[in-house]
Amino acid sequence: MGRTRVVVILLTILLLMATKAGARSGPTRLLVKVGALVDVRHGRLLPNHAILTEGDRITEVGPADVLLARAPKETPVLDLSRLTVLPGLIDVHVHLTVNPEHAGYRALSVSVPREALHGAANAWRTLQAGFTTVRNLGASGYADVALRDAIAEGDVPGPRLLVSGPALGITGGHCDNNLLAPEFRYKAEAVADGPWAARAKVREVIKYGADLIKVCATGGVLSKGDQPGTQQYTFEELRAIVEEAHKLGRKVAAHAHGAEGIKTAIRAGVASIEHASLIDEEGLQLAKERGTYLVMDIYNHEFILQHGERVGMLPEALEKERQVGPLQRENFARAVRAGVKIAFGTDAGVYPHGENAKQFTYMVKYGMTPLEAIRSATIWAAELLGWADRVGALEPGMFADLIAVEGNPLEDITLLERVVFVMKGGVVVKNVAP
Numbered sequence: 001m002g003r004t005r006v007v008v009i010l011l012t013i014l015l016l017m018a019t020k021a022g023a024r025s026g027p028t029r030l031l032v033k034v035g036a037l038v039d040v041r042h043g044r045l046l047p048n049h050a051i052l053t054e055g056d057r058i059t060e061v062g063p064a065d066v067l068l069a070r071a072p073k074e075t076p077v078l079d080l081s082r083l084t085v086l087p088g089l090i091d092v093h094v095h096l097t098v099n100p101e102h103a104g105y106r107a108l109s110v111s112v113p114r115e116a117l118h119g120a121a122n123a124w125r126t127l128q129a130g131f132t133t134v135r136n137l138g139a140s141g142y143a144d145v146a147l148r149d150a151i152a153e154g155d156v157p158g159p160r161l162l163v164s165g166p167a168l169g170i171t172g173g174h175c176d177n178n179l180l181a182p183e184f185r186y187k188a189e190a191v192a193d194g195p196w197a198a199r200a201k202v203r204e205v206i207k208y209g210a211d212l213i214k215v216c217a218t219g220g221v222l223s224k225g226d227q228p229g230t231q232q233y234t235f236e237e238l239r240a241i242v243e244e245a246h247k248l249g250r251k252v253a254a255h256a257h258g259a260e261g262i263k264t265a266i267r268a269g270v271a272s273i274e275h276a277s278l279i280d281e282e283g284l285q286l287a288k289e290r291g292t293y294l295v296m297d298i299y300n301h302e303f304i305l306q307h308g309e310r311v312g313m314l315p316e317a318l319e320k321e322r323q324v325g326p327l328q329r330e331n332f333a334r335a336v337r338a339g340v341k342i343a344f345g346t347d348a349g350v351y352p353h354g355e356n357a358k359q360f361t362y363m364v365k366y367g368m369t370p371l372e373a374i375r376s377a378t379i380w381a382a383e384l385l386g387w388a389d390r391v392g393a394l395e396p397g398m399f400a401d402l403i404a405v406e407g408n409p410l411e412d413i414t415l416l417e418r419v420v421f422v423m424k425g426g427v428v429v430k431n432v433a434p
Helices: 005-026 062-072 103-108 112-128 140-152 195-207 235-247 259-268 281-290 302-309 315-338 358-365 372-377 381-384 413-417
Strands: 029-039 044-054 057-063 077-087 090-096 129-138 160-162 212-214 252-256 273-274 293-295 402-405 419-424 426-429
Touching: 029 062, 044 062, 044 077, 057 062, 077 419, 090 381, 103 372, 112 129, 112 140, 112 315, 112 419, 112 426, 129 140, 129 358, 140 160, 212 235, 235 252, 235 259, 252 259, 259 273, 259 281, 273 419, 281 315, 293 381, 302 315, 358 413, 372 381, 372 413
Parallel strands: 029 077, 090 129, 129 160, 212 252, 252 273, 273 293
Antiparallel strands: 029 044, 044 057, 077 402, 402 419, 419 426
């Protein structure tokens, strides 16, 4: 084991011990002075502000001099007066238990326990990048459920997680596994064909801990033997999945590239369309009318084409990406112009974890303002998650999740790729500010 890796592991252990100790005996109240605060809800940059936290929540936000005068004298002060502070970021589409170098046939050698350990490492990288809340969409063996619970109980550091467990799909479809020969008779654990089988599978994944349901409504890019534009589940099947999920208090996220599959999923009542690469005008209108979020991973096209062959992605997958990726970006721009709801989601795991913020640049390039891109990863993402009352803004009652950068991200969105401070739930997990 290399010296660098040993140091990283030791620092992680020490941080975890400090976090647990802080939860028991550390200060319950903290005043954070900031040079400027991004008010994402009103689109303002507020200079010389402060945030008062108690436990894991924000209790007050206002001008620094007012809060300093009002706070009890023994209140510890954290000085970030040279930095700009934002809410902790949210990525609504990640695969923490997956690494890009295990693409294609290489994935067959990775066990579920190993995936869970990858998840712990990747959760740390994601948190260090400033993403304090993420939605994990698809994991074998409920490894994401175990990871969520380990983070919540303080066993490993990472962002807050909403997890889907294994994704529902049809036999031979994108969320099945078509890499093995027929004699193995392998079928992915959440394959379900027909409305009643799909309902039963929804009940099963919820039984084992899923916070939401992920369903593959169309073919995919990185899978074998299917096409991104091809609809897989029928309306009747998708409607059964959505009805069952809603009955049990869960939302549904639909992987969907093809135009018809997208529209069918929206009509069935899903909360979000993941990828939405080939969405047409009717699909955009449907999404806008019904308040369906689009989650369009427009950064990872670069990584796939530059590094896909090296990490083992199938030749057919690379060819599909060459065709679909540019169209997805064009349709992202059309969605922005149409005023469709968009939440920030990157498909991290297709590319290395911790690089999530690189997508902001592409969102701005293809039509968003920096403020809109930030909102997609804060208040808009929080609304999609159903967590608008706890994350996504720096306001009283919210979790004390905040990040800091040097400079103004409303003018230079690339600053979010260089986060120098991260706090989650009132606990500092990164501070490399000068």
